[in-house]
Amino acid sequence: MNQEVNIELISTFSCRRCQKAQEKVQEMIKELNNESVFYHEVNVINHIDYAVQLGVLRTPAIAINGKLVFTSLPSMAQFKKILARYIQAE
């Protein structure tokens, strides 16, 4: 049985790249069609301590299971490859 994989998109209210990233990441997750993958949005302004703790220096960024994994928007292939590792590792 697959374990939960939590994907967090770290973004800000108004950056255009973040909006694009939100759409793209949700699209990629939908495409994966895996019920154990969960998507969350983390706004830097409201959760700056958490973002700094993760090591985020720019937005958008993507954390998986509480670890900073992508510091820019990945391609679908990269996203799938990394995610597969997390799903297998769990």
Place this chain on the structure above:
Amino acid sequence: MYQIGQISRRLSLSTDTLRYYEKIKLLPAIARNASGLRQYSDSDVSIIKFIKRAQKMKFSLDEIGQLLNFRKSPIQAQPDVRKMAHEKLQDISTHIQDLTVLKNELQLLVNLCTGDKDHCPILDGFEEERD
């Protein structure tokens, strides 16, 4: 060798402060030239820089005096001085960690603001909280 005025300008300390450090023996007796004017050596400058750094870290002059003795002869230092130096080392490490977090936080905020030409998320965030 450097004259007191040169040191004062270079290290942004008043000449009175420099003379005071010597008076309370934080600095050794400074060499004098034939006219009786103080001549600071590189070693004196190094001590003054150490004092400045320690003061920035909020160490008292008394503590700085002890640290300077420790700096002079670390092997022969008394256990209580070693203990104090160790405690100060831990304070500095904590301070560095705090500063690193603050640096990263400010770096993130600066990157956010310069990353978007139309908006500053910091201000937008504040505005949103106010609404």
